[in-house]
Structures are given as structure tokens and as C-alpha cells.
Amino acid sequence: MEISFNPEEHVNSYTALFSGKQVTLDSLRRFIDTENRFGTHTDKKYIQQYGQLFRTLRDNLIVPNYEKFNLLPVFEELAALMRRSGTVLPPNPQGRQIIDGFKNSYDSNEPYWKLQLLRMETVLSSFCAEADRNYFLNKVLLLRSVDCFRSLEEVRLFAQCLRMLFPTPTEFMTAALKIFTPDYAKRGITEFKAGLMWITEISWTLAYKEAKEHMMLMDSWISIFHECIRLKNDEAVFYMHFPLSHVYLNNCHTQPEFKEFNDRVEIPFSDYIQQNMDRWNIKPVTKQNEKKRIGFVYDRLAGSSPVKLLLSLLHYMKNEPYELFVYDMAYIEKAVSRKEYIDEVLSAGAKYVNNHELTDSANGHYYSHFEKNKALRKKVIEDEIDVLIVTSNKSQAAFLCATRTAPQQIFWDHGNHEYDVAGLDSRICHFDDGYRNGFEFQRFDLKMLPKYLNEDEQMKKAAAAEIKKNLPPHSVVLGSIGRIMKLSDEYMEMVADILKANPDTIYLACGDGPIEEKKAKARALGVADRFIFTGWADAHVYGHVIDIYLNTFPLVGGESVNEFVSKGENKYVVTLY
CATH class of the missing domain: 3.40.50.11380 (Rossmann fold)
Known part of the structure; x- marks a missing residue:
């Protein structure tokens, strides 16, 4: 049933509500949900009405409640809506005073409260002027992430905050690049680790899950890595190897890409180790053991x-x-x-x-x-x-x-x-x-x-049968199992051609990784409705769901292919070299 929605009535009614004294958390969430659903705030036809609404929110709700840090997630969502609307509000002197007070008290606070101050300051700045996202990120990346959260839920909410402040991974990486300059190698080791930890723990793992845009950092990171080698900063050299290998190698598709990493990182790292063995008083093992x-x-x-x-x-x-x-x-x-x-x-x-x-x-x-x-x-x-x-x-x-x-x-x-x-x-x-x-x-x-190829086989078959019930009937199920990063553009184009030529087929992309990016590619290819992303998948279950395994290329599947073949005689693998 189509829902009747009048934009002007919607804006006017919420402006009136926010002008009163009975604003509740539920009413704020209803407003946010409605905006996210209908997107009226992005329609320039209503920019004047939304200007009044956001000004009312600022003056009646946000500025008077600047000390209520438990409201931060809601305030951040409201700020994100306002930024998307293109609204520019006139100054609010009280808001500016609060921002200045936050800045003056920042250094005297513990890391946990520093992060809260930065977040509330950014909200207020969004409603009083344009928030300085670079300032925010530069401050955050100096803090030890472990000191900034008291629960996993707080970590999740902060990842949401980052996505609202930097809606795309490209925007976030562009801002981060202003921090990861060659001088970064000269930071104290705690601050040095802190900035990298925010990327690997928060950005990579939660906020922009394994997005390929993290590769935008690689040239800068490798330059910093080489500068640490030049400075003979042992702890920085060894520490930085982890985020480099973790991010880069999870984005590799081809052997030439592996070779590039080896040439730019592994060989200089290996040379550094050998050149400093005497300084570390490390001697090579020369004795041949007989213990087998x-x-x-x-x-x-x-x-x-x-x-x-x-x-x-x-x-x-x-x-x-x-x-x-x-x-x-x-x-x-x-x-x-x-x-x-x-x-x-x-x-x-x-x-x-x-x-x-x-x-x-x-x-x-x-x-x-x-x-x-x-x-x-x-x-x-x-x-x-x-x-x-x-x-x-x-x-x-x-x-x-x-x-x-x-x-x-x-x-x-x-x-x-x-x-x-x-x-x-x-x-x-x-x-x-x-x-x-x-x-x-x-x-x-x-x-x-x-036992690894056929673990709990009967349970897996039953789970597969349940999954198949939710797939389009009479479909031949094509698919692959493994890291979504293995779905190269060329591979996805091939799958799209097969789907278009065979209307009775669907394709299951089984695995974790940058799913949103690959979904966008599937939409561009015109096969989004039949190119299905499952997220993390148990290979032993989906080995029974898939009828024909389309091996990825140029980086082919490993044991996932063998596991698929082990599921029975009527299992077929198509591999292109």
C-alpha cells in the first residue's frame, strides 16, 4: 500500500514540535527515520523550511543540551542530515562560546572525555558553521583508541559517527592522507601506533569495512615505513609492517600485486633486519641439528x-x-x-x-x-x-x-x-x-x-536446503566462495554476461569483504537482482547450495574449490586462465 506523504506538512509539523518543550528521543528518532526514508531534506525546493527547522533544533535542543553526551549519536545523525541538506545557519554566539570552552578544556581531560568533547564540538560546529573535519580527525588519531571506549557498542557508534562525518571512504582517506605525511615517522611511538590503530581497528574493520579505498593510504604509508627504516626506529618499523601487510594483501588480486608489495615492503624490511643484526646482538644459527x-x-x-x-x-x-x-x-x-x-x-x-x-x-x-x-x-x-x-x-x-x-x-x-x-x-x-x-x-x-571437507555433512545439507527455499525457484545456482576481494571487475563482467545469456540462473557471491563496492558494480552491470551477496558463508553449507562453481580470476579459489567438489558427483567447476 502506498503511503501518503506531504513534505511541507512534514517539515512544518516537526518545526512546530521542536519549538516546544516536549521534544522526546522517540520524536527525534521518528524524524530521522522519516528523513532517511524520503530524503526530503535534500530537495532544494524546501531549503528555507529546513533552514528554519535545523535552526530550531540547534537553538532549542542541541545548544541547551551540549553537556548531555548520551545524546551524541542522535545529535550526530541530525548534523549529518543538515550537512546533506546544504543548509547554512546564521551564527549562534552561545554555541561559539561552548566550542571555545571545549577547546580550552580539551588538554585537561582524559582520552575518553577528549573524544566526547571532539564529537560534541563537531556537532556544534556543524550547526554553527562548517565543521572542521580535518581538525577532528587529526585530534582523534593522536588518541589511543583503547582508552576512548568503554564498550563494543561505543566503538560501533563511533564507527557510525565517522561514516556520518565522512560519508564515503574516499572522503575519510583523503582527510587521513593529510596526517600520514613523511613527518609522521618522527612522532613518539605511542602516537605513531595510535593513528595506525584507528585505521586498522575502526576504519578497516568497522566504519568502511575492508573498502578498497584504504589503498589510497599505501604510498604514504610505505614512504613513512621507509623513513622509519632510515631513522632506525626499530619499534616503528616492526609495528608498521602489520597494518601495511594487513591492508595491502587483503586488497591483492594478482601475483604482480603481490610482487609489488614484496619489492616495496618485504625486501627493504628483510634488508633492514640483516643490516642491524649486529646492533641487536643477534647471531645466525649455524649448527645443524640432529633432532629432526x-x-x-x-x-x-x-x-x-x-x-x-x-x-x-x-x-x-x-x-x-x-x-x-x-x-x-x-x-x-x-x-x-x-x-x-x-x-x-x-x-x-x-x-x-x-x-x-x-x-x-x-x-x-x-x-x-x-x-x-x-x-x-x-x-x-x-x-x-x-x-x-x-x-x-x-x-x-x-x-x-x-x-x-x-x-x-x-x-x-x-x-x-x-x-x-x-x-x-x-x-x-x-x-x-x-x-x-x-x-x-x-x-x-x-x-x-x-572431516574438514565434510564436517557435519547432514547438518550442512539441511541448512543448504533451507537457504534454497528462499532462492528464486527453478534457478541454476552459480557462485563462488571466498573473499569478496577476489571478484575482479573482469570476473564480474563475465558473470554478468552469463546471467544475461541464461535467464534461469542466479549467482551467489559467498564471503566477506567490500560488499557495497561490489554491489555497485553489479548494479552498473545491470544484474543486481540476480547477483546475490550472502556475506560470510559456511563453505560446507554453500557447497550444497551452489550448482556450478565459477572459479574467480585472476586470483583463483584455493581449498574452497576442493571443498565444493567434495560435495558430490553433480558438482561442476568452471575455471578460466
Whole structure:
């Protein structure tokens, strides 16, 4: 049923309501919801009426309640509406005095209240003049995020605040670039870490979830990284490797992109390590051990294909004459390893070492990455590891290899064929996707254990059946499973052509990542109604939902393809090279 809506009546009635003394939180939320639904505030035909409405809100509600910080989320939404409307209000002397008072008292407050003052100041500035977003961001990025929130809900609300102040990731990154200049390398280490932490914890994880626009920061970040190397600022060099690798490599599609990261970051980092070993009093391991001990160095133990392959390999090696160790780098900034996978390591007879427990973690996320690297190296040497196998672009992998921590050091390739740091003796790979470069890989067969390929099969089939009930009937379900970043423009264009040529098909994009960006691409291709994004997806469930797996390119699927094929005889994979 069509809802009758009269814009002028809507604006006039709310202006009258906000002029009175009985304004409630519910009435404010109803106003915000209505505006977000109908968007009348963006219609220039009503700009005079909205000018009066927003002036009434400011003078009767916002300025008199400037000390009620619990109202910040609502005030921020109102400020966002006003900015979108293009309304410019006349000055409010009382509001200006309050803003000046906030600025004068800022330094005397604790970080938590500094953030609240900045947010309320930005709201008032929006209603009194144009808010200085650069000033806001520069101040925020000096604070330790861990000191600014008392609950996860407050973090979520602040991410919402950022999106309202900087509606697009491009606007946010453009403002951030004014802060991440070469001089950033000269900041004290706490402030240095703080700015980067806001990007990786808030912007990347919540506010603009894995948006590719984060790549706008890369050139500046790499310049800062090189300046830290020049200054021999060890802690800054080691700390910065994490956000660089985390953001850049999650945006990689192709081997040339992996190579660019290796050339610009990994090789200079590896060289820096080797050039400073004497200064750190670190000596390479030269003694050949006879214990036949093998150590695997992993980012963390999560439900990823590389981890399941490791657990499968440990199982197969259980009765071999080796002592096996798994070193968990344990990046608490991301997420802790899952207990069930740690238990799997132990049940396979391997020893488990948590890297984070080897270092002083009293500073929370602001711990020393340099000391964490050294602690892991010390532990590996104490364990007399004979063969050390690294698997990912994290600082520990380069540090352990470049400092020669074990007599034999191997890179196990899980998709980044271009990884190359000092101290690697050989490279191994369990699959062949046809890519060739100048490195030699020893290829070996490794099949994931059936329990990982077919976990809880009956439950998964039942869940898949429920999902299929909500899909268009009589459809052939195409799809892929994995990081949404793997959906390159060329791949999506191919899928769109298939959908247009075959009206009885739909496509499921199963996985996390920059979904809004990819949805926009699907709309531009004219297939948004049949190009369906599921968000995070259990591969074991969606392996039953999808009929034909369209392998991504140029970065192809890994174990997700094998998991799909394992679901039965009538499962087909289409791969283009």
C-alpha cells in the first residue's frame, strides 16, 4: 500500500514540535527515520523550511543540551542530515562560546572525555558553521583508541559517527592522507601506533569495512615505513609492517600485486633486519641439528583453508620420526586463535606455542612488535628447530628467516607465489594453478582430511536446503566462495554476461569483504537482482547450495574449490586462465 506523504506538512509539523518543550528521543528518532526514508531534506525546493527547522533544533535542543553526551549519536545523525541538506545557519554566539570552552578544556581531560568533547564540538560546529573535519580527525588519531571506549557498542557508534562525518571512504582517506605525511615517522611511538590503530581497528574493520579505498593510504604509508627504516626506529618499523601487510594483501588480486608489495615492503624490511643484526646482538644459527624437529609458523589458527591443510598434514605426519611444533604469531589485533584448532594441533602430537604469550602484553594492542619478534626467535632456537616453515607475510616470517633462525628455512606457498625474503632456502606448494615465475617450487600432494571437507555433512545439507527455499525457484545456482576481494571487475563482467545469456540462473557471491563496492558494480552491470551477496558463508553449507562453481580470476579459489567438489558427483567447476 502506498503511503501518503506531504513534505511541507512534514517539515512544518516537526518545526512546530521542536519549538516546544516536549521534544522526546522517540520524536527525534521518528524524524530521522522519516528523513532517511524520503530524503526530503535534500530537495532544494524546501531549503528555507529546513533552514528554519535545523535552526530550531540547534537553538532549542542541541545548544541547551551540549553537556548531555548520551545524546551524541542522535545529535550526530541530525548534523549529518543538515550537512546533506546544504543548509547554512546564521551564527549562534552561545554555541561559539561552548566550542571555545571545549577547546580550552580539551588538554585537561582524559582520552575518553577528549573524544566526547571532539564529537560534541563537531556537532556544534556543524550547526554553527562548517565543521572542521580535518581538525577532528587529526585530534582523534593522536588518541589511543583503547582508552576512548568503554564498550563494543561505543566503538560501533563511533564507527557510525565517522561514516556520518565522512560519508564515503574516499572522503575519510583523503582527510587521513593529510596526517600520514613523511613527518609522521618522527612522532613518539605511542602516537605513531595510535593513528595506525584507528585505521586498522575502526576504519578497516568497522566504519568502511575492508573498502578498497584504504589503498589510497599505501604510498604514504610505505614512504613513512621507509623513513622509519632510515631513522632506525626499530619499534616503528616492526609495528608498521602489520597494518601495511594487513591492508595491502587483503586488497591483492594478482601475483604482480603481490610482487609489488614484496619489492616495496618485504625486501627493504628483510634488508633492514640483516643490516642491524649486529646492533641487536643477534647471531645466525649455524649448527645443524640432529633432532629432526619441524616448526610451522602461522598467522593464527582460524577456520581457514591454510590452517585446515596444516592440521591435515600434522595428522599424516603423526607416525613419522619427527617432532612437530606450531608457532602461532597470535595477532590479538585481529582475533585470537580458536581453541578447537589448538586442541587439534595437540591431539596430532605437535607442540603449540603462542607467540603473544612470550612477550609482555601489559600494553594491550600497543605491545612491542619488535620484542614479540625477538621472543619468538628465541623460542624457536631454544626448541632446536631443524626445519622452519613460514606461510604468510607477517613480520615474524621475515625476521626469523633473515636472521637465520633454523638450519633449513622454507616458504610454504598458499597463494602468494612472489614472497621472497632473505634466508629462504626453498619453497614448497601443495597445488599448481599454472602460474610460473623465476622461483623453483617443490610441489607435493596434500589432501585435506575428510572431516574438514565434510564436517557435519547432514547438518550442512539441511541448512543448504533451507537457504534454497528462499532462492528464486527453478534457478541454476552459480557462485563462488571466498573473499569478496577476489571478484575482479573482469570476473564480474563475465558473470554478468552469463546471467544475461541464461535467464534461469542466479549467482551467489559467498564471503566477506567490500560488499557495497561490489554491489555497485553489479548494479552498473545491470544484474543486481540476480547477483546475490550472502556475506560470510559456511563453505560446507554453500557447497550444497551452489550448482556450478565459477572459479574467480585472476586470483583463483584455493581449498574452497576442493571443498565444493567434495560435495558430490553433480558438482561442476568452471575455471578460466
